[in-house]
Structures are given as C-alpha cells and as structure tokens.
Amino acid sequence: MNSARAYDLSDPEPIVPDGSPPMSIERGELAVRLLRQLLGGIVYPSDKQLLFADLFAAAAETTTQEWRDRGGTSTSSETLQRALAFLFSLPVGVPLPDVLSDQNGDITVEWYTGPRNVLSVIVGSHPNLAYAALAGASTSRGTEPFVGRFPDAFAVLLRRIYPA
Numbered sequence: 001m002n003s004a005r006a007y008d009l010s011d012p013e014p015i016v017p018d019g020s021p022p023m024s025i026e027r028g029e030l031a032v033r034l035l036r037q038l039l040g041g042i043v044y045p046s047d048k049q050l051l052f053a054d055l056f057a058a059a060a061e062t063t064t065q066e067w068r069d070r071g072g073t074s075t076s077s078e079t080l081q082r083a084l085a086f087l088f089s090l091p092v093g094v095p096l097p098d099v100l101s102d103q104n105g106d107i108t109v110e111w112y113t114g115p116r117n118v119l120s121v122i123v124g125s126h127p128n129l130a131y132a133a134l135a136g137a138s139t140s141r142g143t144e145p146f147v148g149r150f151p152d153a154f155a156v157l158l159r160r161i162y163p164a
Contacts, residue, residue, distance in 0.1 A: 048087075051096050055083055058101040073105035076125055082146070083107040083123040089150040095162055097121075117161045121154065135160035 059075040061067060067074070083099070086109065090096075100108045106124040116137075122130040128143040135157065144151040 047096055051087055051099065052084065054099040055080070055087060055107065058099050058107060059083075062101050062105060067101075070103070072101075072103045075101060075105045075107060078125040079105060079107060079123060082125065083109070085148060086121070086123050086129070086146060086150075089146075089148060091150055091155065094150075094155075094158060111158060111161055113161055119154065119157050119161055131157075133157045133161070 059080050062072055062074045087099075095111060097109045097111045100110065102108055102122065104124075106122050109121045109123060110118065112118045116134050119133040120131060123146075124130075127145060127147075129146045129151065130141075130143050131154065132141040133139065138160070140157060142153075144153050
C-alpha cells in the first residue's frame, strides 16, 4: 500500500448525493468519508482501514465525469461488495495489495514486488475471480471461485512472489 496519510474521521460533511465530491476533497479523504458513511463509523486496524479506503476511492473514481468522458463504466454496488468481501478474506500476514479501478467497472487487487513478480486479481460482479501472475520465469492465469474464503491458489502464488 502506498497510502500513509492520517485522516480526520470526525468530519461530518457528507458525500454529495450524486456521487461527485466537492473539488477540494482529495481522493483519500473522499474514500475515508465513504468508508465512514457505509460502515457507520466502525474502526478497523489502520492497515485494513487504509486498504478499504483505497477500495472506496477506486470505486468513487469511476463515478466522475472525467471517468465517463474516457469511456469508463462505474463500479457497481455488487462489484464493490464482492471486492470488500475479498479484502476482508485476506489472511493475517498476507502483504496488503494495491486496489485499482478498471475501465470496465471491475476492481483490480494487485500485489507487485517487481516486473516479474506480480499477482493481479480482477473482482467483478461474477462469482469467479480472474487472475494473472508472474513469478520469476513462471506465469499463471485463470479463474478461481470466490465464496468468502481467500483462494488457496492465490496463497500459493503469493508465497512465490514474496519468498521468505
């Protein structure tokens, strides 16, 4: 994760109903406000909180006019819920990924340690998670079902990307 900023969670200003934030709100601040509104102020350990904030920021980015002007599709609430469930399923000790929005409205969860060490997981509204991985000279891609539990195949790939 690349976010290390502390945010004031006590700011009561709501997100604008049409999904477009006031121009003065930075992406991270918008995400924390969305997180606080959607989860009712529940506080998680700081790393997970920032991870969830990244997810909501990625989804919020897809609601902007600039995103639509570039031909992008908004992230659906179903995709957002599935991505949140996937992030909740991360086992203890798994390095925290980056969370990005895709042009088609899906969410990409990515672990990257170098150009030949990366795992990208695509979370959409469908029941399977698509993935692609590079681990040294090896490549792997496919789909894994997601039923609320972090897929074993991803744990194996992460051990290859983050060797002990």
